[in-house]
Amino acid sequence: MGNPSGVDGQHFYDSEAEARGDVPWKSPNSFPRAKSYWYSQAHQPILQQQTIEGHAVRAMYLLTAVTDTLCLEQLGIHTFAPERAQWFDTVTRLWNNMVDRKMYITGGIGAVKQWESFGIDYFLPQGTDEGGCYSETCAAIGVMMAAERLLHVGLDSRYADIMESCLYNSVMTSMSLDGKEFTYVNQLASSGQDKSAREEWFDCACCPPNLTRLFGSWAAIYGTMLQPVALPPMFTSIFMPPLNWRLLWGRTRLR
Structure with a gap:
């Protein structure tokens, strides 16, 4: 995954910018400044990244x-051996950094x-007028x-717990009951300066x-199903009323 040596010794983004004829000091609209590769998680090969950024x-x-x-490895389609543990450790390291230090x-x-991005560790303001809490x-x-x-x-179960927290507090709340209005930003605190509204x-x-x-x-x-066999075991990830819960989306009902 990835090419740590870049393109002819250049970072891929630099090579692409050069091919387009961009001036070296030009900054893409979404970048805080020129060469902010961390914004796209491209500042290091992912196996070397210690914190979740961008x-x-x-x-x-x-x-x-x-x-x-x-x-895919569990399905026998692809194998990471013998580096599988390194890849899994990387994913869990970045996940834990996010959950423990950068999540509301x-x-x-x-x-x-x-920049719709992560901040430094424990930077979790309640509202955008306090300097943060975009929470898209x-x-x-x-x-x-x-x-x-x-x-x-x-x-x-820790993964299921986070999934449940997101669903009930940041996802389902982002849509009105009639399914016609939405939030892009989900502040914890709204103000007259930057009012939360769907x-x-x-x-x-x-x-x-x-x-x-x-x-x-x-x-x-x-x-969650484990092992691709005829009758795999089923583990419940999120508890909810299976028959009474429904979502109204215009004229369509998802049961």
Whole structure:
């Protein structure tokens, strides 16, 4: 995974920028400054990364992808041997850094509003007017995605606990009861300066369809199957009323 030597000795992003003819001091719109590779988790090969950094949603998709690849080993499709332990240790190290030092009690992540990113350890303001608490809906969904994969690799109730916290406090709360309005940002404290409110749509409308994808994947989230055999054991990841719970989405009901 990855190419630590880059492209002809250059960082991949530098090589691409050079090919585009970008000036060296130009900073992409999303970067805090030029060459902020940590923003895209590209500052080091992932096996060398000690802390979770950068854009919160992208970081979760990266952890999900790495853990997905570890899952392929269980299916006999791919093998990491003899480095499997190193890859698993990396995923759990970054996960633990996030949960222990960079996650809100709601399961929300990504405290820095300007870059939708993680801050330094324990930087967890309650509202954006205090300098943080962006806590994007898609980031919480990404946490659930990574946790669900981690449960397949190692059955540990801590992953299910975080998944449950995200679902009930950062994901389901981001949509109105009628399924027509959504939150992109999920502050713990709202203020007149930066009021929390649900909107019908967004210029960057990633959160509403991400929610529908999550709820459409409910069977995979509700329980975790281990071992690809005819009748694998089923472990419940999230407890909920299986018959009475339903989500109203316009005219569509997901039971």
